[in-house]
Amino acid sequence: MKKNYKILTLKILAPFIAIFLAAFFSSFVILTINKSPLEVFYTMFKFSFRRLDSIAIILYNSTPLIFSGLAVAIAFRMGLFNIGVEGQYLIGTFLAAFVGFSLEGLPPFIHIPLLILSGMLGGMIWAYLPIYLKIRKGVHEVISTIMLNYIAYSLIHYLISEIFIDRSQKLLIRTPKLAPSALMPKLHGVLALFGIELPKHVYLNWFFVIAVLLAIAIYYIVYYTPFGFELRAVGQNPEASRTAGIDKEKVFYKGFLLSGAIAGLVGLSDLMSYFGYMDLDFPRGYGFDGIAVALIGQNDPFGIILASILFGFLRRGAEGIQTLLNVPMDTIVILQALMIITIVIINKIVGDYIKRLEKKGAR
Amino acid sequence: MEKAIVLKNITKRFPGIVANDNINLEINKGEIHAIVGENGAGKSTLMKILAGLYQPDEGEIYVFGKKEKINSPNRAIELGIGMVHQHFMLVGRFSVLENIILGSEKKKGITIDWENARQVIKELCDLYNFSVDIDAKVEDISVGMAQRVEILKVLYRGADILVFDEPTATLAPQEVKELFVNLRKLKEEGKTIIFISHKLDEVLEIADRVTVLRRGKVIGTVFANETTKEELARMMVGKPVLLKLDKEEVKKGDIILTVENLYLRSESGQILLEGINFNIRSGEIYGIAGVEGNGQRELAEAIMGLRAISEGEIKLVGESIKNLSIRERRSKGIAFIPEDRHKQGLVLPMKVWENVILGLHRKREFIRYPFLNVEKIQKFARGIVDKYNVMLSSINQPVEGLSGGNQQKVILGRELSQDPILVIAAQPTRGLDIGASEFVYTRLLSLREQGKAILLISADLDEVLSLSDRIGVMYKGKIVAEFKPEETTLEQIGLYMLGVYTDKDGETA
Numbered sequence: 001m002k003k004n005y006k007i008l009t010l011k012i013l014a015p016f017i018a019i020f021l022a023a024f025f026s027s028f029v030i031l032t033i034n035k036s037p038l039e040v041f042y043t044m045f046k047f048s049f050r051r052l053d054s055i056a057i058i059l060y061n062s063t064p065l066i067f068s069g070l071a072v073a074i075a076f077r078m079g080l081f082n083i084g085v086e087g088q089y090l091i092g093t094f095l096a097a098f099v100g101f102s103l104e105g106l107p108p109f110i111h112i113p114l115l116i117l118s119g120m121l122g123g124m125i126w127a128y129l130p131i132y133l134k135i136r137k138g139v140h141e142v143i144s145t146i147m148l149n150y151i152a153y154s155l156i157h158y159l160i161s162e163i164f165i166d167r168s169q170k171l172l173i174r175t176p177k178l179a180p181s182a183l184m185p186k187l188h189g190v191l192a193l194f195g196i197e198l199p200k201h202v203y204l205n206w207f208f209v210i211a212v213l214l215a216i217a218i219y220y221i222v223y224y225t226p227f228g229f230e231l232r233a234v235g236q237n238p239e240a241s242r243t244a245g246i247d248k249e250k251v252f253y254k255g256f257l258l259s260g261a262i263a264g265l266v267g268l269s270d271l272m273s274y275f276g277y278m279d280l281d282f283p284r285g286y287g288f289d290g291i292a293v294a295l296i297g298q299n300d301p302f303g304i305i306l307a308s309i310l311f312g313f314l315r316r317g318a319e320g321i322q323t324l325l326n327v328p329m330d331t332i333v334i335l336q337a338l339m340i341i342t343i344v345i346i347n348k349i350v351g352d353y354i355k356r357l358e359k360k361g362a363r
Numbered sequence: 364m365e366k367a368i369v370l371k372n373i374t375k376r377f378p379g380i381v382a383n384d385n386i387n388l389e390i391n392k393g394e395i396h397a398i399v400g401e402n403g404a405g406k407s408t409l410m411k412i413l414a415g416l417y418q419p420d421e422g423e424i425y426v427f428g429k430k431e432k433i434n435s436p437n438r439a440i441e442l443g444i445g446m447v448h449q450h451f452m453l454v455g456r457f458s459v460l461e462n463i464i465l466g467s468e469k470k471k472g473i474t475i476d477w478e479n480a481r482q483v484i485k486e487l488c489d490l491y492n493f494s495v496d497i498d499a500k501v502e503d504i505s506v507g508m509a510q511r512v513e514i515l516k517v518l519y520r521g522a523d524i525l526v527f528d529e530p531t532a533t534l535a536p537q538e539v540k541e542l543f544v545n546l547r548k549l550k551e552e553g554k555t556i557i558f559i560s561h562k563l564d565e566v567l568e569i570a571d572r573v574t575v576l577r578r579g580k581v582i583g584t585v586f587a588n589e590t591t592k593e594e595l596a597r598m599m600v601g602k603p604v605l606l607k608l609d610k611e612e613v614k615k616g617d618i619i620l621t622v623e624n625l626y627l628r629s630e631s632g633q634i635l636l637e638g639i640n641f642n643i644r645s646g647e648i649y650g651i652a653g654v655e656g657n658g659q660r661e662l663a664e665a666i667m668g669l670r671a672i673s674e675g676e677i678k679l680v681g682e683s684i685k686n687l688s689i690r691e692r693r694s695k696g697i698a699f700i701p702e703d704r705h706k707q708g709l710v711l712p713m714k715v716w717e718n719v720i721l722g723l724h725r726k727r728e729f730i731r732y733p734f735l736n737v738e739k740i741q742k743f744a745r746g747i748v749d750k751y752n753v754m755l756s757s758i759n760q761p762v763e764g765l766s767g768g769n770q771q772k773v774i775l776g777r778e779l780s781q782d783p784i785l786v787i788a789a790q791p792t793r794g795l796d797i798g799a800s801e802f803v804y805t806r807l808l809s810l811r812e813q814g815k816a817i818l819l820i821s822a823d824l825d826e827v828l829s830l831s832d833r834i835g836v837m838y839k840g841k842i843v844a845e846f847k848p849e850e851t852t853l854e855q856i857g858l859y860m861l862g863v864y865t866d867k868d869g870e871t872a
Contacts, residue, residue, distance in 0.1 A: 224734045226724045233721060237710040243669060243701055244722030245690030 007354050015296055015303070018346040019310070022339035029334050033327070040321050040331070047320025048313050053202050056187075060204040061312030062305075063269040064089075064283075066211035068290025069297055069304035070218050071123075071263040075141075076299050077222060078255045079235040084130060084145025085263040086287025087152030092122030092264025093271050094156055097278040098164065100178030100271075111181040112272070119268050120261040126152060127260020135249050141256075149287070160280060174279030184272040207269035211308075214262070215301040222301075231255050263287070292340050298347065311336070365392040366428065367524050367555040368413070368444075373422035375408055382408040383419070384579040390524075392427075395546060395556040397566040397587070400576035401599055401654070401822070406559050409576070410526055413557075414446045415439035426524075445517025449528045451509050455502035460484060462501055463515050487518050491548050507538035511545065524555045531565055532656075543569050561599070561654060563592045563861055577601050592863050600824055600857035608804055608829055611812060615832075616645035617680070619816035620666070620785050625675035627658075627665050627840075635661045637840045639675070643816040645784070648807065650831030651820045651842075654860050658840035659820045660702060663789045666818070667699050668692045679785065693722060698783035700774055702790040702820070704767075708774045711763035715755060716744035718762045719777050747776030752802075768799030775806060786810055789820045804830060824853055824860075838862050 027037035048054050068085050075082035082088075096119040103111065129148060133139035166176040184205045188198050198204065222228035230251045233241040238248055266286050271278060293311060297303030318332035366389055373386040383405045390396045400406050411417040412424075415433040424431055426442045433439050439446075453462050460477075463484055468475045481497065488495055493511050501509060510530065517525055527546075531539045546556055546569060560566050566573055567587050575582040575598040582598045620643045627636035636658050643649040653659050664670045666677055668689040677685045684692050693699075701707035709718050720729055720740050729740050744758045751772040755765055762770060771791070778786070788807060792800040807830060810817055821827050827834055828848050835842040836859040844859045858864045 220734070224737065226730065226735060229717065229720075229724050229735060232713065233710050233717075236712050237706070239706050240708060240710050240721065242689065243667070243699065243707040245688070245693045246722065247688070247690065 007357060010350050010354060011298075014346050014350045015298070015307075015343060018296075018343040019339055021342045021346070022335060025338050025342075026331070026335040030327070030331060033331075035325060035327055040325060040327055043321050043324055044313075044317030047324065048316045052196060053199050054316060056191075056198050056202045056204040058309060058312040058316045059208050060202065060269070061315050062308035063205075063208045063211050064266045064286045065289055065293050065308035065311050066208075066215060066305055067262055067266045068286045069293035069308055070211075070215060070301060071259045071266070072290045072294040073297070073299040073301070073304060074218065074222075074231070074255060074259040074262065076294060077228075077231045077235045078252060079238070080131075080134075080252065080256060081142050082127070082145060082256065082259050082263070083142050083291070084126065084148050084287070085259075085266065085290050086284070087145070087149035088123040088126040088260050088263035089119075089266035089287060090152045090156050090282070090284075091126045092119040093267030093282065094159060094278060095119060095122035095264075096268055097175050097178065097271055100182035101164075101176040101277070104179045104181075106179075106181050108181045108183075108185075111179065112184060115178075115182055115272060116265065116268065119264040121264065123260040123262070123264020123266075124257050125260075127256050127263065131252055131256035135252060153284075156278075156282075157280060160278060166277070172279065174277045177277045178272065182272065183276060184269070186273060203269075203274045205269060205273040207265075207273070210265075211269075212305060214265075215305050218262075219301040227251075227254065263290075266290070292336065295340060296343050366390065366425065367392040367394075368557075369425040370409075371423040371425070373409070373412065373419045373424070375412060375417060375419050381579050383412070386422070386576075386579075386581055388574060388581060388584070390555060390557060391572075392555050393550060393553050394571040395550055395558055395569055397558045397560060397570035397573045398576060399559075399561055399563065399566055399573060399595060399599060401561065401824075404576040404599075405579040406576055407528070408579075410446070410528060410557075410559060413439065413444055413526060415444075440517075440520050440522070443521060443523035445520060445522030445525050447510070447513045447517060447525060447527045447530060449530070449532055451513055453501045453509060453512060455500070457501060459495060459497045459499055459501060459504070459508075459512050459515075462512055463497075463519050467520055484515060484519065487515055490552065491518070491545060493545060505538070507534055507541055510534070510538075510542065514545065514549075523553075524557065525549065526557045526559070528559050529561075530558070531560065531562060539565065561861065563595050563863065566595070567592065575599055592861075593858065596857050596861050596863055597854050599861070600853050608808060610808060610830070613646040613811055613814075615647050616814055618642045619645050619680055620818065621676070621678040621681070622662075622666070623676040623678070625662075625665065625677065626673045627661055627670060628673045635840050636665065636672075639840075639842055641835055641842060641845070643785070643818060645814045645816050646811055647832045648811050648817040648819050648830050650827035650834040650848075651818070651837055652824055652827045652834055652856050652860055653822070653837035655822050657837045657860075659837055660789065661840075662837070663699070663702070663787050663818070663820055666787060667697065690722075693781075696782070696784035698778035698781065698786045700771075700778055700786070700788040700791050702793065704770055704774055709762050709770060712761050714759050715748075715753075715762050715765070715773060716741050716758040718773055719744040719747055719758075721777065723777065723781065743780075747773070747780065751776045768795045768802075771795060771799065771803065775803070779806070779810070783815065785816045785818070787818045787820070790822065791819070792821070792823065792826060800826075824856060828853060828856070836860055 023041065030037045030040050048058060071085045072082055096115040099115050099118040126148060130141045130144035133144050134141050160175055161173050164175050166174055184207060186203065186205045191198060222231060230246050233246060234248050234251045242248055270283055289311060293304055293307045297307035314332050314336060318329040321327040322329050368390040370386055370388040373383050375383040386409060398406055408417060412419050413433065415436045415438050418434060424433060431442055433442065454465065460481060464480045469479055470476060484497055493515065495508060495511050495515065501512065530542060534542060550556060558570055570587045572584055573587055573590065573595065574584040575595060577599060622639055622641050625636055625639040629635055639662060641649065651659050661670060665672050668687060672685060676683060679695055684695060705711060710721060723729065724735065729736050741758060748755065748758060753769045753772045755769060762773060791803050807817060819827060819830055831848055834846045834848060834856065836844045836856055838860060846856065
């Protein structure tokens with residue numbers, strides 16, 4: 001029993017060691033631009049955590065990353081790499097936007113779920129192609145999803161600038177605005193009940209709550225349902241799973257479509273609360289951040305929530321050091337990159353050590 | 364006569380088995396010395412000791428008269444011992460020349476001295492009459508030539524003793540002929556050759572002397588021109604060591620499994636199973652004997668649905684199952700104990716209780732919609748752990764932490780829990796110690812008493828003879844003979860297994 005605690009402690013500690021090491025190494029980068037690392041880190045914390053609205057911004061920042069991390073993690077459980085979350089969420093976001101601006105006069109409690117379903121559908125469509133190609137034609141999903149990302153970029157570009165451009169605008173290239181009934185309410189009202197007053201420029205909305213609930217749901221699906229059981233079995237030993245009568249292809253289809261459906265939710269928080277339309281500058285890169293988040297969170301739903309909040313904080317802190325210390329935001333990108341490298345190394349070391357511990361105990 | 368290698372009292376133990384038991388062996392300089400034995404007789408272990416991959420627990424090794432410790436593959440090379448592996452260790456994209464020098468490149472300044480390497484290899488080819496295109500890419504050359512490249516590799520490194528691990532296993536007959544020409548030339552030039560095989564015809568053709576191993580022990584060394592295939596085969600399989608088992612008379616019931624005219628081809632069109640016919644009744648153990656790689660594994664996988672058959676029919680209780688999925692076959696009552704439990708039987712990183720329901724996880728009794736009924740599953744798992752006496756610290760432990768025997772018990776427990784009518788047991792005692800093996804035997808016999816049909820595939824002849832009601836011998840994808848154990852002998856089966864006898868009436872090859 002004592003050994004189990006040791007293993008658990010190590011597992012929890014590993015990411016923190018990695019983060020610390022990454023901070024240590026990035027200190028040297030900060031030194032090269034003649035700034036004090038301590039001052040930079042201190043400013044990041046102070047700027048991020050001193051005020052409640054700043055914490056709310058961090059949570060808002062983390063919302064798309066939770067979805068993205070979960071989407072990557074689900075595929076990874078089956079031993080597949082969904083590099084295509086990027087394309088899947090852009091397609092999903094567009095489909096949701098389309099439903100948002102083309103339908104009017106619906107009550108919000110119908111219109112909002114409709115957008116969410118459209119987003120998921122879009123993500124699923126874009127995930128179906130690579131998994132179909134993999135199972136039917138043996139095309140590696142990494143190649144096909146990367147290619148589909150570029151196709152998605154161009155397709156969205158075309159749809160926004162040619163087909164669904166808002167003609168009432170002279171200067172801006174974007175879709176028409178979503179109907180008011182399609183906008184996701186912010187959390188301000190609920191939080192006010194607890195005496196937490198947030199200013200208007202904070203966009204923290206119900207998608208954060210949905211993301212957390214989804215993470216919990218995914219945890220139960222993966223560990224406690226027959227489907228999740230198959231997902232893990234296929235991911236860890238496809239041959240034994242097949243011998244036991246599990247239909248691997250079916251699991252791949254279901255799992256990858258689920259991954260795509262979750263990916264389709266990534267862009268909705270931005271679309272339905274902050275922008276209210278989709279334009280050519282709609283945020284990109286959440287899909288790739290999701291890979292990093294899943295990695296740091298070790299494909300565990302709760303780890304993913306924490307890793308997303310960490311990334312949300314880094315982004316907020318980056319704004320802080322840029323404004324207050326004139327340190328370029330790219331410093332934080334370096335920090336993030338270092339974090340990913342150190343986490344991979346530390347995980348490997350800790351993982352090997354835990355395996356040795358477990359083996360020792362068994363005999 | 365000068366001795367190239369002398370082994371004195373070499374013993375090597377692995378957990379649960381003695382792989383080499385007090386081996387004494389002398390290999391003369393300049394001879395071709397064959398080492399034969401069944402799978403698991405200890406040939407590979409012995410060779411790995413010579414190649415520096417394993418260290419013996421006891422005993423001494425003399426190389427050219429000097430006592431040596433071969434503690435690494437590099438040391439083996441330094442001593443002039445070179446291995447020619449059964450599976451070639453070549454880089455497909457590299458040329459023959461590049462492959463030969465890979466790992467021992469001689470340099471000129473900071474670049475590789477290609478001219479010198481080319482020169483040396485040319486000379487080697489001329490000396491031994493090897494026909495090799497040294498600029499061809501290895502991926503484009505034939506298997507026979509790839510093997511010559513392997514031989515050149517060890518010659519280039521200065522080997523005087525060449526160890527061949529089943530060199531003819533992957534060769535076509537004419538390539539075997541060419542290999543033998545090469546081997547004789549090597550011998551002429553004073554090289555010593557150790558030739559591991561279980562193909563007796565070839566051994567008798569090429570070797571000067573033959574040493575037979577059985578169960579880790581040297582049975583004897585004979586001159587090739589003074590012995591016969593039959594004598595060697597008898598030395599290999601030995602006297603019957605029948606296991607003492609309480610095998611009760613069981614009344615045979617209806618035919619459970621029928622296999623008719625079954626053909627199976629590999630993706631490249633090679634015939635793996637050729638016209639297999641047999642049936643198993645309830646209460647009967649049908650044993651398949653054979654040297655591994657003669658289609659036993661393919662047969663089990665074809666019945667289970669893991670491989671699509673090319674022709675023929677498979678029936679379970681009179682009903683065709685050849686188009687059913689694996690899951691459907693399982694739900695019709697087929698249980699499968701796969702030969703490779705790590706690859707096919709278990710998901711090693713998953714917990715014991717999770718492995719116990721692998722494939723059964725959609726059963727209604729284990730579901731509390733929409734979740735798995737973990738409580739009930741764990742109770743089920745504990746039941747199996749108790750019934751089969753699985754030694755573990757917790758059912759929450761990953762199954763990879765269990766010993767081989769306990770892992771096998773987990774598989775047995777799972778596969779037999781669903782009251783199957785047909786049990787396919789492939790190499791069910793492989794790697795298990797005596798205690799665990801006996802446990803498996805009693806389980807199989809009690810299944811027989813319960814009226815199950817059992818297909819037992821094993822490379823262990825004693826096992827097959829002691830347990831089976833009927834025995835089919837497989838050789839090159841065919842069942843070449845069928846016996847009742849009381850009407851045959853270990854030797855007779857051995858002769859069929861090794862391809863000495865090939866027709867069903869026996870006696871002549």
